[in-house]
Amino acid sequence: MTKRLQLAIGIMFMTILIPKTASAMHIMEGFLPPVWAFSWGVLCIPFIVMGLFSINKTVRGNPRLKILLAMAGAFAFVLSALKIPSVTGSSSHPTGVGLGAIFFGPAAMSVLGLIVLLFQSLLLAHGGLTTLGANVFSMAVVGPLVAFATYKLIKRAKGPQWLAVFLAAALGDLITYVVTAIQLALAFPAAVGGFGASLAKFMGIFAVTQIPLAVSEGILTVLIFKAISAHAREELKSLKVFSKEL
């Protein structure tokens, strides 16, 4: 076999195998060593506490919002259980990070994300309890923060609405998996080359393959956002409470 042939076979296997397995990408139960599982959990606490305090403040003034917030959490969970077809022919679950961050703001999203991830691990067997901290950090803390910042930045630069929504959703999705790759690389540095080599490997498998899926999520989020702002302008206005005050 020539080198080129070997490389071609390798790439062929990669493209056949990876997109199908890229659907459930939360770090599974028991995968992280105790130190890392614990540290990521601890790192999430300030964000959750902040989110809880601001939710408490908003809800005390208007108890109707508590029910609405819970409905939003259920909406995020159901959305993440949908399958979106990707351009590469495989399908994946949207993270819902972008839509949630735009609607509810990053602080409320940290709490909603925690609840959604808890349900995913207990009801759908995606993710796990010991790795809940790591998954919350990537999907409910960093993802929404990046998505929210992107959205605000483009809006401030007077960019078109659809571009802001698209980039927020796509980047929010992508950064979630970049953080996941970093978390895995930190926990499992390569025997040869250490953290850097390991990061390259995990990025290749978790982040690069995620690019088409992130684009798909971006497109879907734009479609949903457009439809919602056409059908439910009034409802959207009352949601402003969350992204402003939280």
Place this chain on the structure above:
Amino acid sequence: MISIDKYAYSSKLRYKDPMQKLVFTAMTVAVCIWAKNNIISVVVIFMMGGMTVLRGGIPLRFLLKLLLVPMSFLLVSIFTIAVNISDNKELLLLAVPVAGKWIGFSAAGLKDSIRLFLKALGAVSCLYFLSLNTPMVDLLSALRRLRIPKILVELTGLVYRFVFVLLDTVNRIYIAQSSRLGYSSLSSSYRSLGAMGSMLFVKAYKQSDALYTALEARGYDGELNVLAENYESHWSWYVSAVAVNALLVLLAVVMKSATGGPLL
């Protein structure tokens, strides 16, 4: 709709105190992850799987099917960890040359991968023991007893109830859309999904509004209080949970000192 939830309500261990199940699961997961030992992991897999199937009455077929769920993540990540790139062929057991370097498995990497595989499966079987034998409502009452912030537990409980309402809506919309060829091509699936997402949002909003009105009419003041179930609770459960895990720790320590590995 969600089969794990369905089985949890029909489990024979359902009325055992959720706190006891939670404590037992937490201890066993901790021991399994700490030990990083193939034998301990296998013992944990069989113990937790056995409890779920024999004591809980969950069908073995379903448990096995559930164990396949994290397999894609597990295999991909373990493969990623096991494969190394090196200049030196001697380090690797099995290697292919690519662009002047060697890509392959090292003996140590392979051994680590197997250990990680079994460890993760052990932890997963602990998680399944908890989720297949404890309905979410019971778990929330345990969390309340653990002094988790009230607002978080309450929100979680509300979300849990709403999830099923919305899932039902999604199912009905999906059937309606696909019977009209809404998912026949890529572009039409996107259009259908977009419509579904926005309708779901509107429905969720309306539902929460209606629910709030109904609650307020019945004297809702910002808190939902429900009576806790009566659970079968006995101190001997805690004792046996501790005993089993102490035995596992002892076994792990003995094996570790026999092979001369570090204890932590």
